[in-house]
Amino acid sequence: xxxxxxxxxxxxxxxxxxxxxxxxxxxxxxxxxxxxxxxxxxxxxxxxxxxxxxxxxxxxxxxxxxxxxxxxxxxxxxxxxxxxxxxxxxxxxxxxxxxxxxxxxxxxxxxxxxxxxxxxxxxxxxxxxxxxxxxxxxxxxxxxxxxxxxxxxxxxxxxxxxxxxxxxxxxxxxxxxxxxxxxxxxxxxxxxxxxxxxxxxxxxxxxxxxx
Numbered sequence: 001x002x003x004x005x006x007x008x009x010x011x012x013x014x015x016x017x018x019x020x021x022x023x024x025x026x027x028x029x030x031x032x033x034x035x036x037x038x039x040x041x042x043x044x045x046x047x048x049x050x051x052x053x054x055x056x057x058x059x060x061x062x063x064x065x066x067x068x069x070x071x072x073x074x075x076x077x078x079x080x081x082x083x084x085x086x087x088x089x090x091x092x093x094x095x096x097x098x099x100x101x102x103x104x105x106x107x108x109x110x111x112x113x114x115x116x117x118x119x120x121x122x123x124x125x126x127x128x129x130x131x132x133x134x135x136x137x138x139x140x141x142x143x144x145x146x147x148x149x150x151x152x153x154x155x156x157x158x159x160x161x162x163x164x165x166x167x168x169x170x171x172x173x174x175x176x177x178x179x180x181x182x183x184x185x186x187x188x189x190x191x192x193x194x195x196x197x198x199x200x201x202x203x204x205x206x207x208x209x210x211x
Contacts, residue, residue, distance in 0.1 A: 003189035013192065017199045020180045024200070027172035040166045044159040054209050061205035066197035073149045073178065074185040074193050080134070083141065084119060088112035090148050097161040142186075146178035 006012035034040045048057070072089075076082035092108035123130045150171040154163055163170055177200055185193035 003187060006188055006192070009192075012188075013196060013199065016180065016184060016196055020177055020196065020200050021203060023176040023180070024173035027176050031170060031172055034169055040169050043157045043163055043170045046156055046158075048156055048208065058205055058209055061201040061208075062198050066194055066201055069149070069152075070181065070185070070190060070194045070197055073145055073152075074182055075190055077142065077145065077182060077185055080119065080123075080130070081116065084115040085112055086145070087115060093152075142182055143179070146175055146182055149178035149181075150175035 035042055072086070076086045088108040088111040091111050092105035095104035095107055096102060098104075123133055147168070151167055153171045153174040154161060154167050157163060157170065161167075168175065177197070181193045181197055181200075184196050
């Protein structure tokens with residue numbers, strides 16, 4: 001499906017922004033409730049709140065972060081080979097987080113090579129097989145990218161990977177955001193996903209800036 005241009009872009013983005021913000025607020029309330037009831041441990045201090053330069057905070061939240069995250073987590077949703085590269089990257093990122101070493105990313109190139117060879121010799125030669133495979137498994141992959149996006153934001157906390165296995169419960173707002181950003185990327189295109197992501201980050205960025 002080719003991305004469609006929304007008939008009323010401003011109205012569409014405003015509506016999606018309200019939906020994303022509302023979902024994130026509800027998810028945050030759920031987070032605080034679970035922590036307040038002692039069902040999950042406190043995540044520790046946020047690394048974002050420790051950034052001394054408020055202008056650097058705004059730049060990261062409103063421009064650098066949304067652009068880079070959409071390029072990494074959502075751009076590849078429409079490209080099969082790029083999706084394989086993303087999977088290999090996630091394997092390297094996960095091993096790096098677990099071991100606490102940078103060398104673990106070295107596993108990403110060989111994993112990509114294996115995945116690409118499997119794709120090249122099993123799917124690439126037949127558009128029918130490729131389409132059938134993508135139609136069958138894309139919903140699972142789509143949700144996987146949203147989960148990866150949520151877990152990536154454990155890096156916002158000083159405890160980081162140590163928050164597992166409850167990690168997802170601390171990043172429910174990012175999970176809801178990742179699902180909506182992915183939907184926007186697939187339906188309207190990458191640029192609209194970036195715009196929505198920037199607008200979504202505006203509220204917490206302003207609150208942190210004003211603290």
